[in-house]
Amino acid sequence: MVKLYGKDLQLMAARARLLAVDAVHTAASGHPGGSLSCMDIMTALYFNELNIDPSNPRWEDRDRFVLSKGHCTPALYSVLALRGFFPIEELKLFRSIKGHMSGHPDMRHVPGVDMSTGSLGQGLSTAVGMALAAKLRNKSHRCYAVCGDGEMEEGQIWEAVMAAAKWHLDNLCVFVDVNGLQIDGRTADVMPTEPLDKKFEAFNWNVIKINGHDFEQIFSALNSARSFKGKPTVILAATVKGKGVSFMENQAGWHGKAPNDEQFAQAKAELEAKIKELEGN
Numbered sequence: 001m002v003k004l005y006g007k008d009l010q011l012m013a014a015r016a017r018l019l020a021v022d023a024v025h026t027a028a029s030g031h032p033g034g035s036l037s038c039m040d041i042m043t044a045l046y047f048n049e050l051n052i053d054p055s056n057p058r059w060e061d062r063d064r065f066v067l068s069k070g071h072c073t074p075a076l077y078s079v080l081a082l083r084g085f086f087p088i089e090e091l092k093l094f095r096s097i098k099g100h101m102s103g104h105p106d107m108r109h110v111p112g113v114d115m116s117t118g119s120l121g122q123g124l125s126t127a128v129g130m131a132l133a134a135k136l137r138n139k140s141h142r143c144y145a146v147c148g149d150g151e152m153e154e155g156q157i158w159e160a161v162m163a164a165a166k167w168h169l170d171n172l173c174v175f176v177d178v179n180g181l182q183i184d185g186r187t188a189d190v191m192p193t194e195p196l197d198k199k200f201e202a203f204n205w206n207v208i209k210i211n212g213h214d215f216e217q218i219f220s221a222l223n224s225a226r227s228f229k230g231k232p233t234v235i236l237a238a239t240v241k242g243k244g245v246s247f248m249e250n251q252a253g254w255h256g257k258a259p260n261d262e263q264f265a266q267a268k269a270e271l272e273a274k275i276k277e278l279e280g281n
Contacts, residue, residue, distance in 0.1 A: 002083070004047040009215050011278040013043040016082055017244045018271040019091055020074035025264040027095035030103060033254040035075035037179040037212070037239040038146055042079045044218045045144060054084040057111040063141050064130045066115045068123025069148035069177065070104040071256065077101055077110065085112035121154030123147070124174065128160045131172035131232070142226070146175045150182030152193040158203070164232040165204040172232040173225040177212065179241040181252040200234045212237025245270055 004012055017039050024030035046052070050063045067076050074094070081088045093099025100109035104118035114130075117123040127145035134141055151157060164172055176196060184190050193199075200207045206228045210217040218237070225233035241255070242248025245267040259267055 002047055004043075006215070007278055009040075009043055009047060011275065012047055012082060013040050014244065014271060014274045014278060016043055016075070016078040018268065018275065019078035019081065019088065021245065021259065021264065021267045021271065023074050023078065023091045023094040024258045025261075025267075026092055028258045029095050030074055030258055031071040031256045032074060032245075032259070033181070033241040033248060033251070033256075034069060034148060034177065034179065035072040035078075036243045036245060036248065037241045038069075038072060038175070038177040038237075039075050039079075039243065040213050040215065040239075041146060041175050041177065041218060041237060042075050044215055044222070046079045046083045048219065049222050050144070051141065052083075052112075054112065057085060061139065061141050064114045064127070064134075064143045066123045066127040066130070066143070066145040067105050067117055068127065068145050069120065069151050070117030070123060072146075072148075073101070073103060073105055076105060076113070080110070080112040083112070086110070120148070120151045121156035121160075124151075124157055125160040125163075127172060127174065128164045128167075128169065131164070131169040132167050134171055135167065135169065142171045142173065143169075144173050144175070146177060148182070149176055149178045149180065149187050149193060149196070150190070152176065152196060153187075153191045161200065161203045161205065168230050169232045170229050173222065174232065174234045175212075176234060176236050177239055178236055179239045181241045181250070181255065183252070183255045185252050196234075196236055200236075204231060206231045206233040207236065208233065209236045210238070212239035213243060244274065 105113045107113045131143040208221045221235045248254040
């Protein structure tokens with residue numbers, strides 16, 4: 001099993017960010033902002049936490065992952081490619097009619113995708129179902145999901161949250177990517193969801209709050225979630241939308257917009273500089 005730490009994880013996340021922005025630019029379509037904000041979480045999961053086998057994507061005893069905020073495939077596909085599920089070159093066909101990588105996760109055509117998602121709120125319900133199925137079948141694998149903080153506005157999220165608590169799904173770990181922004185602006189203005197910690201606690205979940213760009217905090221939270229018994233765990237990860245590209249950071253306008261050639265050149269230069277910096281240390 002591949003396990004990366006420290007600078008190696010930071011380097012992998014930077015490479016994944018470059019691939020994600022490149023894919024969105026090539027397609028002239030996609031969602032860079034939320035993909036960049038959750039990239040450190042995705043990198044930590046796929047290069048350290050998940051028990052998976054890229055040579056056998058449907059291995060029955062693998063850990064399951066559901067990207068509930070399904071529009072952020074630039075993050076998922078980039079990490080899957082770097083993890084070896086398919087050639088990196090295939091990212092060039094992201095959102096292309098000539099390819100098989102649609103703008104939302106496709107479990108039928110993309111190796112490593114455990115659930116097709118896109119309609120916000122539904123992915124978490126699926127993850128709950130996966131975790132419950134594992135419990136009923138006495139399986140030891142774990143189930144993980146990543147949701148957006150804007151997604152917390154969906155009523156189906158809280159139905160899933162209730163069900164997970166009812167069935168004591170301590171094999172379920174959910175990250176909420178709390179970047180504070182969604183397509184129409186600040187989450188606090190569109191439909192306030194805070195305090196998320198108190199809400200999840202009231203629904204009988206184990207709650208952990210972290211900096212979603214700090215790998216030590218991510219791993220500490222994952223270790224705590226794995227050892228906690230009797231309740232599902234939610235990790236509320238404070239992040240920066242557009243993380244790693246200066247002009248995208250904390251800008252709601254980059255929720256679902258592709259960079260033009262000039263903007264991509266700047267983003268590429270910034271990310272390549274970060275990669276070079278990390279390779280030199």
